[in-house]
Amino acid sequence: MNLNWKINGRSVSSDQVGDAILSSMESEIQAAAEQKVIDTLSAIRCPVHDQSAQNIRFEGSILNGNEAKMDCCCDLLKEAIQQALN
Numbered sequence: 001m002n003l004n005w006k007i008n009g010r011s012v013s014s015d016q017v018g019d020a021i022l023s024s025m026e027s028e029i030q031a032a033a034e035q036k037v038i039d040t041l042s043a044i045r046c047p048v049h050d051q052s053a054q055n056i057r058f059e060g061s062i063l064n065g066n067e068a069k070m071d072c073c074c075d076l077l078k079e080a081i082q083q084a085l086n
């Protein structure tokens, strides 16, 4: 029997369904984890410039221990963010 499944808009044959569900769960977990970090970082403001981190992004998977990259107005904001993450 050959079943076709649609997962996240992609057709997946039955022998690949397990992998597809796993990777779709992983990307959901990753998206949730990234959103949490972005929310946390966005709430932190520089004591001098009253700005939050801009352009927060992740290179690779946050689940593999990759850290967020972002643009900060100055080192004070970077320090405040480091303290919030530790």
Ligand SMILES: [Zn+2]
Pocket (backbone or CB within 6 Å): 046, 047, 048, 049, 050, 051, 073, 074, 075, 076, 077
């Ligand atoms: Zn600043």
